[in-house]
């Protein structure tokens with residue numbers, strides 16, 4: 001059976017994890033797509049104090065934008081849309097974005113960050 005995938009690797013998430021994954025696989029000349037929104041990364045409005053190579057605090061937005069420039073240099077495609085559906089295929093995956101774009105990929109890397117749980121404050125119970 002042959003199947004023509006749009007990409008060999010799809011990476012969901014445009015934060016440090018997704019960008020770093022893109023840099024690794026893009027350098028190997030794979031056909032890669034990176035999906036998501038850079039400004040939704042937790043790093044976008046943060047300053048980083050403990051990165052190798054930086055002795056002073058570094059602006060998160062700056063790091064992300066530089067990361068994206070590097071990713072583009074390796075020929076990785078960027079789709080600035082959220083993925084709303086991931087459908088496993090016999091081999092590979094079909095992704096559907098918020099703008100109803102359909103993408104097939106043989107492999108998938110999830111780099112969607114974490115959402116912190118809000119503390120449950122129930123004042124009546126004194127919690």
Ligand SMILES: Cc1cc2nc3c(=O)[nH]c(=O)nc-3n(C[C@H](O)[C@H](O)[C@H](O)COP(=O)(O)OP(=O)(O)OC[C@H]3O[C@@H](n4cnc5c(N)ncnc54)[C@H](O)[C@@H]3O)c2cc1C
Nearest residue numbers: 013014015016017036040041042046048049082083112113
């Ligand atoms: C104030 C602050 C200060 C910090 N300081 C430091 C520090 O000094 N040192 C340090 O190491 N870390 C620091 N951090 C933490 C650091 O920002 C995170 O560890 C890092 O951003 C996590 O990277 P990530 O790629 O895993 O996730 P994120 O940066 O959160 O990126 C997740 C990406 O996935 C995307 N995504 C999620 N769901 C979907 C979907 N369905 N479809 C498409 N895309 C999706 C998001 O839009 C986003 O682009 C700090 C964070 C904050 C908030």
